Amino acid sequence: MQGEINDIRKVFDSDLRAAKLSGDFDTLYLKYFSKTQGIISLLLKKIPELTIEDRKIFGPEINELQNDLKRVIESARAEYEETVTSDPSIDLTVIEPPYNTGMMHPITQTILEMNKFFRYYGFSIAEGPEIESDEYNFRKLNLPEGHPATDLQDTLFVREPNILLRTHTSSIEARVLTEYEPPLRVVVPGKVYRNETANASNLGFFHQYQGFVVDKNITIQHLKGTLEAFHKFLFGDDIVLRFRYKYYPEVSPGMGVDMQCRFCAGMGCVVCRQKGWIEVLGSGMIHYNTLKMCGIDPEEYTGFAFGMGLDRLAMSKFEINDIRKLYSGEMIYV
């Protein structure tokens, strides 16, 4: 046993010299003290096998060995670190370029932020097809064929008149209302398509964020409350909202929501086109006919819905002046 202890000390001295050069004190420590394989750990396990006399002699000696080695390793490590960190050639005052890390698209960032609010208030998230039937895109949303309001949305047809690219995320509202029983609280972020000539503010496709609630005793007051809380979450408590009547075919009564321009405090400026207000979204109580066509009894349940474009919001947040840049590859991350 004594011989073994002496050998360990010798080998340790040589290992320590190597570690002092490499700075790898962790491997050295594990070699001696790893629970299962460490040399000292294995030696400690042998103690119970010794005779009582030997135990009296070698027990304290092995303990001393253990303490010595640990102490030596720690002091060598401290000494090493001291040497390394005091190397005068190291200059921490120089700012180096950052590591390259990934970024999410401004639209995704906006969606995630909005989802955060709505998930907290018990909303689920829904998705659905972009190639859609006229039934879900128009009919169930109270837009019969030839209705003047179809002009609000120039449709891209895959097969006219009944297969199209969805013109709004409301088509998913119609799908969810048809598929699920109330109560429902749902938001729908997604791509929508319009037959529009591309320019700085319009593109053939863009993103919308739709939300709806169907439950018992839901009133327009709850719509106001939800939208007010949501806008405070997004823009801060000092915002001023204006609620006014506005027609949208899929709701009645409809409601337009404007936010007082934060650049001019409502006085009128270039940003708000001298209006003092910026239109932020359209909303209203889900149309009686929509609920009925989706198989929900409008006498038992009422609901509200709201929808907004995400692109302009993301553009103003990230200071992007042209919607095409969001998707055409002209916008990159550095």
Place this chain on the structure above:
Amino acid sequence: MKIPVEWLKEYVNIKKSSAEIGKAFTSIGLMLDKPIYEYKGQGYSTEVLDLEHRMDRSDWLSVLGCARDLAAFENVPLKYPDTYIGELRESDESQKVPIIVECPDLVNRFNTVIFKNIRVGESPEWLKYRLEAYGIASINNIVDITNYVMVETGQPMHAQDLAKFQKREILIRRARKDEKITTLLGEVIELNDEYFVLTQDGKPIVLGGIVGGISTAVDNKTTEIVLDAGNYNQINIRKSSRRCKIQNETVLRYDKYLNPKLTELALMRAIKLILENAGGEVYKNMDWYPSPTADKNMVLRYDRVSRLSGMQIEPEKVKRILKSLEYKILEENNTEIKLQVPHFRTDVAVEDDLVADVLRINDYANIPVSFIKNSPPKEITPEIYNFEEELREICVRAGMHEHISDPLVQPNPEDKTQVILENAISAEKSGLRTEGYSGLENVSDTYVKHKIKDIKLFEIGKIYSKIGTQTKLENFTETRILEVYNKNIDLSLKENSGNTVRLLSTVMRDLGIVNYRIDYLDGKSVILVDEDTLGEIRHTDFNLLTEMLLKHRGQPHRIISEYRVVKTEDISVIVPKAYKSGPLVHRLKSVDNNIIDIHCLIEELESLIGPESKNLLLKFSYLGGSFSQTKEKIIEILGTEGLTVRR
């Protein structure tokens, strides 16, 4: 809808400023869309409000209609314009202009009168200026009056010079394929049977509901006219006007739902103005109106108002509002009122529309704010949505930037599975994308331009395809994919390929998918788990089906909370130069559960093993214990593959 304020105040007597009136209109649904501006004529000036018109309210395409709602909102009376109240003269049968309608599906009403001995000339200044302030140029007193009454009441009208008729008759029919009409503006339109026309002696004189022809236009020599106010099939006019690309003030109104009754007010108003300003006499003529529209009656329950608004609005107030909007109360009790809907309110379809009228005239600003008190319902977010959110984070963590590219692309005529759009504005954007690579490759050019060398990009989105024809919705498929683009422009293709494989490994590790493999099948490197194809990898990109990733995702074991000994062992194998090592590595991984990773380094050691071969240095990481037995098994497998272990 432009509203000259001076004109508006003829019907609503309020002292408010234009800005205040604009604010009131905004509250009730006619948002002030542009800054108020001033129109100035000689000795005449007015401020003009430009209000956003929503598509449902045809009555809001009239100054009177807007005035009505403003008066209701301000709780002041509405003053109707003066109309002709005298009798119309009877004319001899020979002097009448019979109306013959051969397309009753397209014409609801054609209401006409005849004027004789009128003087066509300049309009009085007030009329000229009001029209110009609205945005219509003055032509002559007759044409101006028809335009004025249209803007005032919302009913388009048309006057024609009877002296220019070959035969005293108007026949309305579908147009014929080879017919043409020259409009008042001199434009020649080729017709077909989807249009309808007013004809004179067999020739089209008016393109029905859209634009008048030049052949019977009123001019300074005109003394006798037939004046009409028609009501037509709204859908036909919408389609026809878009087909011939004519959008004018007439079409703007006729492609909304107008009630045929509106023609009566418009004619009586026009008669009054013509007699006052052009003299002459007015004679009865035919009012073609075979199926008069019935009045619409509806019931409003007071509890429906409170049900939607959460407010108790007093019945007296509800009635005051509805009456001011010209609803007629037919019956009432404590709980509900039966109403006759005014004929011009063609938008009102359900009881909730009546609630909307009550709430908006009561002002939305008066609706309190409250929060939903019901407990949150069951969560229905699809698993794939949450998964893709997580996948996006994994990609970002791996140093990739997210891009969203346009799903609308230039079609590839060779690809019969591509979804093609029927009516895209540009051919370049008339197909839906079938792969995700091109979008990211396009973005990479911008990075290069900005001198960014290491380009790692991703997109999570859909690709689209069809089976067979585009006639059924079920023939279309939308597939969710993750597309990754990786390229460092300073590195060789081989080095980039290695990094692409590594980026894939990073994504797979973070998804906890450890048992995937890459097989070389039909010239493609396909990513698989068991029998499922997850995607494909190429030198600078890979794609993965996100539904498949979700199916195979596992728990990533990246956190070790205690010491454990990971040993490494190297084995070198000589393989032919074109050898694809993925399947072999995958097979070797399954030899022993203790193998936690095999890193495969490919070395070309021409001088040692010749130009036809390459060396695979397989670096095994394994947990504890002895490797000798495992190694024997590995060597055995390599033997069955016909590979030589290099000593």
